[in-house]
Amino acid sequence: xxAVDIILKKRNNLPLTQEEIHFIIEGYVSGEIPDYQISxxxxxxxxxxxxxxxxxxxxxxxxxxxxxxDLSQIDGICVDKHxxxxxxxxxxLVVAPIxxxxxxxxxxxxxxxxxxxxxxxxxxxxIPGFSISVSSKDFFKQVKEIGIAIxxxxxxxxxxxxxxxxxxxxxxxxxxxxxxxxxxxxxKLASGAHxxxxxxxxxxxxxxxxxxxxxxxxxxxxxxxxSCGRKTVAMLTDMDQPLGEAVGNSIEVIEAxxxxxxxxxxxxxxxxxxxxSQMLLMTGVCKDKEEALKLVDEKITSGAALEKLRQMIIYQxxxxxxxxxxxxxxxxxxxxxxKASTSGxxxxxxxxxxxxSAMLLGAGRNKKEDPIDPVVGVxxxxxxGTKVNxxxxxxxxxxxxxxxxxxxxxxxxxxxxxxxxxxxxxxxLGIVE
Ligand code: URA
Numbered sequence: 001x002x003a004v005d006i007i008l009k010k011r012n013n014l015p016l017t018q019e020e021i022h023f024i025i026e027g028y029v030s031g032e033i034p035d036y037q038i039s040x041x042x043x044x045x046x047x048x049x050x051x052x053x054x055x056x057x058x059x060x061x062x063x064x065x066x067x068x069x070d071l072s073q074i075d076g077i078c079v080d081k082h083x084x085x086x087x088x089x090x091x092x093l094v095v096a097p098i099x100x101x102x103x104x105x106x107x108x109x110x111x112x113x114x115x116x117x118x119x120x121x122x123x124x125x126x127i128p129g130f131s132i133s134v135s136s137k138d139f140f141k142q143v144k145e146i147g148i149a150i151x152x153x154x155x156x157x158x159x160x161x162x163x164x165x166x167x168x169x170x171x172x173x174x175x176x177x178x179x180x181x182x183x184x185x186x187x188k189l190a191s192g193a194h195x196x197x198x199x200x201x202x203x204x205x206x207x208x209x210x211x212x213x214x215x216x217x218x219x220x221x222x223x224x225x226x227s228c229g230r231k232t233v234a235m236l237t238d239m240d241q242p243l244g245e246a247v248g249n250s251i252e253v254i255e256a257x258x259x260x261x262x263x264x265x266x267x268x269x270x271x272x273x274x275x276x277s278q279m280l281l282m283t284g285v286c287k288d289k290e291e292a293l294k295l296v297d298e299k300i301t302s303g304a305a306l307e308k309l310r311q312m313i314i315y316q317x318x319x320x321x322x323x324x325x326x327x328x329x330x331x332x333x334x335x336x337x338x339k340a341s342t343s344g345x346x347x348x349x350x351x352x353x354x355x356x357s358a359m360l361l362g363a364g365r366n367k368k369e370d371p372i373d374p375v376v377g378v379x380x381x382x383x384x385g386t387k388v389n390x391x392x393x394x395x396x397x398x399x400x401x402x403x404x405x406x407x408x409x410x411x412x413x414x415x416x417x418x419x420x421x422x423x424x425x426x427x428x429l430g431i432v433e
Contacts, residue, residue, distance in 0.1 A: 205351030248377015
């Protein structure tokens with residue numbers, strides 16, 4: 001077999017066989033097939049796509065390129081949740097403790113943030129002392145004892161994806177349903193959970209800008225998951241405005257804690273309730289949506305979900321007192337208000353720009369090696385549809401001085417205010433089962 005023939009085949013829009021996909025992935029991981037040939041193939045895939053069988057075969061080849069986490073030693077149902085990435089997305093910090101307090105097992109490996117989207121690991125590390133580097137032995141012990149652990153990768157998972165993703169990033173080949181679905185699902189399958197809830201973000205702050213593209217991606221991932229024997233459901237949720245209020249690290253953890261205390265922003269709370277209840281339904285813990293939402297509410301009002309988060313922080317060596325005293329997170333030097341320059345209705349929030357503003361302040365990374373400043377970020381005080389008067393606060397910049405002027409200008413121009421009435425947006429846009 002020759003790589004060039006496989007490239008030509010895809011260029012001519014013909015489907016690749018399982019053997020051909022195996023040859024490509026094995027050859028690329030071993031270093032026998034060079035970057036330039038894989039780049040050409042990736043571009044051909046971007047133009048001509050992958051059919052459902054090719055997507056599954058690519059996922060499985062990528063999965064088998066590394067280790068798989070075996071969760072069979074954990075009693076009960078292991079469930080995972082994955083977001084395709086957005087601005088202010090701290091959902092895992094709320095949903096994981098909720099469903100763990102309902103008896104499901106969360107043995108979760110999360111990622112770091114890159115570009116305008118944040119990562120759960122960076123947010124957790126803003127808790128003083130919190131460790132995301134947990135040995136395999138301690139990871140399993142923790143899940144067995146308290147039902148929840150969120151850690152960095154403990155095994156050599158999907159090395160093919162690591163290599164391919166880095167190449168896609170610099171060759172303009174990220175945006176492809178076939179490549180994204182194989183990339184995400186290979187990692188989810190390798191993490192070992194029995195059930196997988198995918199939160200597919202749609203809008204300006206997401207990979208998928210339109211509901212049609214997001215639906216196609218969601219269907220592709222659900223099909224892969226279910227055909228590999230994992231119960232997989234995708235929710236399509238809005239990313240045309242930041243999720244909740246906080247965009248950063250410690251400020252997002254604080255918002256998550258507030259939500260676990262039964263307070264917090266209503267759109268974010270609604271998303272957490274919907275995702276948690278969907279996880280309870282798909283795992284058979286609850287028989288209908290009403291029962292699931294009621295159980296979620298009970299776990300919030302009784303404080304059981306918050307206690308799960310506290311236990312996880314203690315097990316992972318963080319300071320649990322942050323839950324009761326937010327000053328322990330530390331404080332930035334400057335809080336700068338962004339005010340409305342005119343009266344009217346907020347008609348659009350350029351979500352990608354809000355994410356970039358937070359990144360410029362130091363809340364995120366431009367390059368993989370960039371350091372994170374845990375206390376900086378942006379607090380967004382309005383939603384699409386909010387009526388504002390000239391001079392009202394639209395957002396607050398929490399800054400330690402880095403790129404403050406640039407971030408301010410970008411953030412200030414993120415809000416579009418119009419004279420006409422604008423209705424509020426719904427956070428849940430659809431579900432693919
Ligand atoms: N996230 C991933 O893990 N992979 C992609 O291809 C895109 C988003």
